[in-house]
Amino acid sequence: MTLSPTSSLFGQFAGMDQSERLRHLSGIGNDRELDLHLELFLDPLLPLDMGEDPIHAQAYELGVELAELSVALLESNELRRAHRREVRRVAEEDEPFALVLVGKHLDASQGNVLLLVGMSKANHWADNYAEKIIREKGDKELYVCASGITPSGTVHIGNFREIITVELVVRALRDRGKKVRFIYSWDDYDVFRKVPGNMPNQEMLESYLRQPITLTPDPSGVEESYARRNEKEIEELLPIVGVNPEYIYQAERYRSASYAEGIRRALENRERLREILSEHREKPLSPEWWPISVFCASCNRDTTEITDWDGQNTVAYTCSACGNEERLDLTDTGAVKLFWRVDWPMRWAYEQVDFEPAGKDHHSEGGSFTTARPIVREIYEYTPPTTFQYDFVRIKGRGGKISSSSGEVVSLGDVLEIYQPELVRYLFASTRPNTEFAISFDLDVIKLYEDYDRCERIYYGKESVSESRAEKERRIYELSQVDGVPESMPTQISFRHLCSLIQIQDGNIEGMIESLDIRTDEEDLSRLRTRARCAWNWTRGFAPESFRFALRARGSEPLELSPGEHRAIGLLRGEIEERLDTHDERSLSEAIYTLAGEAEMEPKAFFKLVYRVLIEKEMGPRLAGFLLTIGKKRALEILGSC
Numbered sequence: 001m002t003l004s005p006t007s008s009l010f011g012q013f014a015g016m017d018q019s020e021r022l023r024h025l026s027g028i029g030n031d032r033e034l035d036l037h038l039e040l041f042l043d044p045l046l047p048l049d050m051g052e053d054p055i056h057a058q059a060y061e062l063g064v065e066l067a068e069l070s071v072a073l074l075e076s077n078e079l080r081r082a083h084r085r086e087v088r089r090v091a092e093e094d095e096p097f098a099l100v101l102v103g104k105h106l107d108a109s110q111g112n113v114l115l116l117v118g119m120s121k122a123n124h125w126a127d128n129y130a131e132k133i134i135r136e137k138g139d140k141e142l143y144v145c146a147s148g149i150t151p152s153g154t155v156h157i158g159n160f161r162e163i164i165t166v167e168l169v170v171r172a173l174r175d176r177g178k179k180v181r182f183i184y185s186w187d188d189y190d191v192f193r194k195v196p197g198n199m200p201n202q203e204m205l206e207s208y209l210r211q212p213i214t215l216t217p218d219p220s221g222v223e224e225s226y227a228r229r230n231e232k233e234i235e236e237l238l239p240i241v242g243v244n245p246e247y248i249y250q251a252e253r254y255r256s257a258s259y260a261e262g263i264r265r266a267l268e269n270r271e272r273l274r275e276i277l278s279e280h281r282e283k284p285l286s287p288e289w290w291p292i293s294v295f296c297a298s299c300n301r302d303t304t305e306i307t308d309w310d311g312q313n314t315v316a317y318t319c320s321a322c323g324n325e326e327r328l329d330l331t332d333t334g335a336v337k338l339f340w341r342v343d344w345p346m347r348w349a350y351e352q353v354d355f356e357p358a359g360k361d362h363h364s365e366g367g368s369f370t371t372a373r374p375i376v377r378e379i380y381e382y383t384p385p386t387t388f389q390y391d392f393v394r395i396k397g398r399g400g401k402i403s404s405s406s407g408e409v410v411s412l413g414d415v416l417e418i419y420q421p422e423l424v425r426y427l428f429a430s431t432r433p434n435t436e437f438a439i440s441f442d443l444d445v446i447k448l449y450e451d452y453d454r455c456e457r458i459y460y461g462k463e464s465v466s467e468s469r470a471e472k473e474r475r476i477y478e479l480s481q482v483d484g485v486p487e488s489m490p491t492q493i494s495f496r497h498l499c500s501l502i503q504i505q506d507g508n509i510e511g512m513i514e515s516l517d518i519r520t521d522e523e524d525l526s527r528l529r530t531r532a533r534c535a536w537n538w539t540r541g542f543a544p545e546s547f548r549f550a551l552r553a554r555g556s557e558p559l560e561l562s563p564g565e566h567r568a569i570g571l572l573r574g575e576i577e578e579r580l581d582t583h584d585e586r587s588l589s590e591a592i593y594t595l596a597g598e599a600e601m602e603p604k605a606f607f608k609l610v611y612r613v614l615i616e617k618e619m620g621p622r623l624a625g626f627l628l629t630i631g632k633k634r635a636l637e638i639l640g641s642c
């Protein structure tokens with residue numbers, strides 16, 4: 001790849017000498033820690049082929065997608081010994097080529113700093129990864145993209161990040177005309193280790209510890225197992241946000257002995273596996289270590305010890321919990337399971353996986369991804385999948401951190417209470433997967449809906465921005481749609497306004513839609529209903545107090561008003577009666593100030609009075625707009641009932 005001469009940034013760099021470039025870069029990086037005296041090499045016109053040399057490979061590993069990497073600098077031949085990595089986006093996102101500080105490698109022992117700087121094309125990250133998969137795996141008939149999790153508790157929104165990340169890349173591949181198999185693996189043959197706090201029937205659950213979660217009963221007695229309960233919860237929600245993977249149940253695979261060959265290979269390579277895994281452990285694995293565990297046939301627990309392997313297909317074990325001793329045939333038992341670190345690479349080969357991202361924990365140095373790579377290469381003779389690391393999701397304005405074992409979880413279902421499905425996709429599609437971000441339940445909700453609506457207007461050409469920005473927003477919009485982009489722009493009613501509308505109707509969505517009297521198709525109406533339901537849920541559960549109101553009900557007790565206050569309300573009624581239809585928000589607002597003057601009241605006191613009569617509060621939504629939204633008939637009714 002060569003660099004585009006059209007980028008203004010390149011032009012800017014081309015005219016600088018090295019020290020100027022350095023100053024410029026360090027200014028953008030805004031990082032005083034940088035050891036600036038180190039020699040800088042910067043040649044933006046040097047065409048480089050990505051992915052070949054170690055620097056570029058590392059840039060990818062850092063999870064920053066670079067269409068062009070123009071610059072690599074400095075003074076360290078000790079790349080692999082980098083002790084710390086930082087990734088930061090440093091420049092204008094609006095530029096067609098944004099300047100990105102890809103990484104800063106600090107080698108503490110040598111005092112070396114390596115700075116990688118790249119030009120990121122405005123391509124969407126999902127498209128960049130799709131390209132990367134095709135480049136790394138070659139032109140294939142079928143690409144297999146994988147995701148998976150242990151259903152050991154409620155699948156929370158942090159886990160969902162992996163699913164949606166794969167989904168977006170799958171879509172980007174399909175948009176390139178590629179055939180894709182999207183598999184979602186339920187690791188439901190894992191052992192039940194800890195009872196999450198949010199589950200009912202804790203004591204019963206505890207009696208199943210050490211057994212496979214697929215044999216643990218559903219504590220609420222509805223589903224066939226504890227695992228199935230957790231699986232079903234999210235399987236039912238995923239289609240709502242346009243995610244439809246092929247589910248693979250590992251308990252089924254193991255119990256039908258599908259992995260007999262893979263298990264035997266692990267046993268044959270026991271020594272080598274022990275070496276690979278021990279490299280990343282403080283204390284090496286003992287010579288007694290086996291790559292498998294066995295669920296006791298008599299008590300179902302994994303409290304067993306392997307006593308023999310015949311070099312072929314049979315293994316013997318004893319159970320320390322119940323004393324059972326037995327010899328099993330791999331080709332017809334479901335009781336033998338590979339340990340996670342071997343299980344994962346074995347399945348990459350089994351399913352021929354081309355792409356699978358993973359969270360920080362797996363991607364850390366010595367994490368399961370690090371060890372899975374050599375294992376899949378050497379033992380299962382398969383090339384590891386293209387990958388990247390996705391970051392955590394925080395929750396804002398709701399309280400509680402997310403973790404399935406603590407039990408304080410925020411699930412996809414919780415998020416869908418507040419965000420319509422397109423918004424949920426948008427949150428993830430508009431954020432790079434390697435950036436930590438927060439899903440907000442507080443006032444930010446309004447801002448996020450506004451951002452989405454803006455993105456939508458840009459897509460349909462109703463709002464103009466620079467072409468590069470538009471290109472970026474258009475792609476985000478496409479990826480945010482559950483199935484396909486609507487032919488014409490959906491009816492936009494801002495979330496903020498909907499919050500007022502729906503409260504005026506006291507949560508009656510159909511009544512609200514009727515009052516709007518809009519002519520549109522069923523699909524559009526259905527989106528509007530969903531958004532209205534989200535607005536209602538938000539105002540009831542999460543909105544600040546100042547956002548919440550209920551119109552004073554018909555037939556409620558008259559308020560105690562002074563004669564002056566009665567007169568003021570009378571003036572407002574007159575204005576509404578005679579002229580509301582002729583007003584827009586601005587003219588009505590001016591009229592209200594005039595009325596306050598006529599009533600000989602401070603505007604502030606006048607507003608307070610009107611809010612008291614309308615909603616029995618001292619403040620509320622902006623008054624003029626509010627009165628217009630309530631409408632003449634209803635406003636007169638309420639104002640007349642004091």
Ligand SMILES: [Zn+2]
Binds near residue numbers: 296298
């Ligand atoms: Zn037993």
